[in-house]
Amino acid sequence: MSHETGSERLERVSAAAFRIRHHALNMGEVQGQGYVGQALGAADMLAAVYSDQLRFRAEDPEWEARDRFLLSTGHYAIGHYAALAEAGIIPVTELETYGSDDSRLPMSGMSTYTPGMEISGGSLGHGLSIAVGMALGLRYQGSGARVYNFLSDGELDEGSTWEAAMGAHHHRLGNLTAMVDINALQADGKTDTVLRTEPVTEKWEAFGWYTQRVDGNDVAALLAAFDNAAAQAAAVGRPSVILCDTKVGRGVPLLEEREKAHFMRIEEHEWQTCREQLTAGSAPAEGETK
Numbered sequence: 001m002s003h004e005t006g007s008e009r010l011e012r013v014s015a016a017a018f019r020i021r022h023h024a025l026n027m028g029e030v031q032g033q034g035y036v037g038q039a040l041g042a043a044d045m046l047a048a049v050y051s052d053q054l055r056f057r058a059e060d061p062e063w064e065a066r067d068r069f070l071l072s073t074g075h076y077a078i079g080h081y082a083a084l085a086e087a088g089i090i091p092v093t094e095l096e097t098y099g100s101d102d103s104r105l106p107m108s109g110m111s112t113y114t115p116g117m118e119i120s121g122g123s124l125g126h127g128l129s130i131a132v133g134m135a136l137g138l139r140y141q142g143s144g145a146r147v148y149n150f151l152s153d154g155e156l157d158e159g160s161t162w163e164a165a166m167g168a169h170h171h172r173l174g175n176l177t178a179m180v181d182i183n184a185l186q187a188d189g190k191t192d193t194v195l196r197t198e199p200v201t202e203k204w205e206a207f208g209w210y211t212q213r214v215d216g217n218d219v220a221a222l223l224a225a226f227d228n229a230a231a232q233a234a235a236v237g238r239p240s241v242i243l244c245d246t247k248v249g250r251g252v253p254l255l256e257e258r259e260k261a262h263f264m265r266i267e268e269h270e271w272q273t274c275r276e277q278l279t280a281g282s283a284p285a286e287g288e289t290k
């Protein structure tokens with residue numbers, strides 16, 4: 001990877017994002033429903049982190065020196081499983097068991113079930129606190145591993161998230177990166193109607209974090225933000241957050257337009273259309289992100 005050009009890097013990560021979306025559609029089809037919109041929306045973030053940032057050993061998911069990726073949002077597990085399969089940590093063939101009895105891939109992420117799932121994050125608002133503890137612990141151990149916490153905009157409603165944010169800055173956790181999926185949606189409706197969290201950028205800055213806000217469906221912008229975050233961590237030793245504005249259902253116009261997007265029911269005949277739309281929209285022109 002060290003010899004690749006910028007456009008090769010972009011192409012590699014974009015291709016991973018496409019496969020993550022494709023896996024998520026196949027997984028959703030098994031149950032006919034699921035958190036498919038979130039997986040499509042967050043696929044670029046997941047691809048950037050899994051195929052470009054994280055240090056891990058696919059054959060040894062508990063390798064001590066691994067970077068930790070903590071999924072706070074247990075319901076995003078479908079996207080995370082797709083990323084774990086893309087990373088070679090779980091077999092692609094296992095994805096079809098998603099949400100079935102006795103599967104290692106339950107609908108909400110469970111650390112005891114799935115290799116590579118560091119925490120059970122379904123009770124929202126706890127991930128960042130766990131990430132802070134892990135980052136502190138790793139630092140005490142002299143480990144060079146980094147901790148990445150994936151949060152949703154709904155989790156910004158939780159006081160515990162902000163306590164953790166304050167603690168991370170207090171402890172100067174330069175080994176911690178938070179990524180927030182700002183898809184403007186929650187279970188009960190649009191984020192700005194449930195609880196107005198804006199101005200989000202200024203809030204994180206006020207909590208002392210190195211804060212960047214990017215189009216979370218623009219792979220080039222995501223990679224640049226990760227590069228900036230790494231440089232910042234090395235130079236200053238404070239936590240970084242990448243606020244990612246994303247679109248639910250991204251890449252599949254049929255689903256981008258859905259009203260009830262938090263938990264999607266998709267008709268049997270629609271899945272093939274979804275895959276066709278994804279493929280049609282993803283034929284990458286040279287140097288373009290999709």
Ligand SMILES: Cc1ncc(C[n+]2csc(CCOP(=O)(O)OP(=O)(O)O)c2C)c(N)n1
Pocket residue numbers: 038073075122123124125152153154155183185186187188261262
């Ligand atoms: C502590 C807690 N409160 C409530 C819930 C119920 N719940 C599940 S998903 C969800 C929406 C949270 O917002 P977000 O993750 O932004 O939703 P999405 O973008 O996936 O629609 C809620 C309230 C929960 N899982 N945990």
Ligand SMILES: [Mg+2]
Pocket residue numbers: 152153154181182183184185186
């Ligand atoms: Mg949301």
